[in-house]
Amino acid sequence: MTSVSEYPFSQVDVFAPGPQPGNPVAVVHNADDLSAEQMQSFANWTNLPETTFLLRPTRPEADYRLRIFTPASELPFAGHPTLGSAHAWLENGGQPHRPGELVQECEVGLVKISQTANEQFFEAPPLRHSGPLEPEVLEQAITSLRITPEEVLDSNWVDNGPGWLGIRLASARAVLDLKPDFTAMGQLNVGVIGAYGDGGPADFEVRGFLPGLAIPEDPVTGSLNAGLAQWLIGSGAAEGNYTVSQGTALGRGGRLTITSEGDSIWVGGTSRTVVRGSVFL
Incomplete structure (x- = not known):
């Protein structure tokens, strides 16, 4: 029989000021001795949009390292897992190097996280891919959304890790x-x-679709909103500070706050732990 180990576990609801839920993330603490295969298998089993694993950092500036998995694959970055995992890390006794600020290490690099009394914010990481969509990509996106080209006000790549493209409707x-x-x-x-x-x-209302990652529609999406904010604020289509509703079509009550400070854009929301205990992997 294969031996198993016990790990502290949290399940956190993110971007949910209440009463309707936001987007859950499963968080496994102290996961340094788990293999990528074990992580992927557990993420597939939870069947949540994302499952994360907290590990010791490899860079001195970071407070912790995070690996993020969908049921189908690993992501280099995602927003709601970032905020939910930061919340769980602090609740589980994590002590940041700098009061009021955390630094997360993940595949895209170092991500800054700030906190107020009621919300946590992550700094939008640089876009990996931006600019106009290729004609064939735009055509596929329009066809899949069952809309006409005339309904699209604008479109752009807004990829900060998961491969997002953005479509703006009226x-x-x-x-x-x-x-x-x-x-x-x-x-x-x-x-x-x-x-x-x-x-x-x-x-604004936002919806995010990732069928290739086994997530037909993500309830509330930090990475997407970070990329959309960089695009829309940069192009002048949105003010520097605004609010977003997401998850309405799924019966969720997701709310996000977008804030600009100089050249930085921050994406914030509330998090609350709804399950705490142990998992055996």
Whole structure:
């Protein structure tokens, strides 16, 4: 019989100020002796959008190192797992080098995380891929969203690790009405954003689709919103500070805060632990 070990475990709800839930992330603490195969197998078993593993850092500037897995593959970076894992690390006794600021090491490099009394914010990492979509990619995205080219106000690569592309529609209602064809979407990771008018629950509604990563629709997505913010603020299509609603189509109550400080863009929200205990792997 294969031997197993016990690891502290947290399940954290991220971007959920309440009462509706946001996006869960499973967090395994002290996971240094787990192999990538064990991590992937457990992430497949949890069947959550992401499962993370906290490890000792390899860089002196970092407070901890994080590996992030979907049910199908490892990601170099993701936003809601970053904030949820930071919350779990602090709750489990983690002591940052600098009060009020954490530095996470992950495949994209070092990610800064700041905290207020009610929210944590991560600094949007540099985009790995930006600029206009190739015509064939845009055509595939439009077809998979079951919309017409005339409905697209703008599009751009907004990839900071997961491979996101962004599509801007005329309204939040248009975003909420989408009924994607995930077979046609294939391996594309498509984020869609549209503005609310006055009186909306936020400034924008966002939806994120990742069928190639076994996540047809992600409830609330930090990495996508970071990339969209860099694109929209950089192009002048959005103000430097705004709010986002995501997960509405799935019955979730995700809320994100986008804040600009100089050349940096920060993505924030609330996190709360809903499960705490041990796992045996």
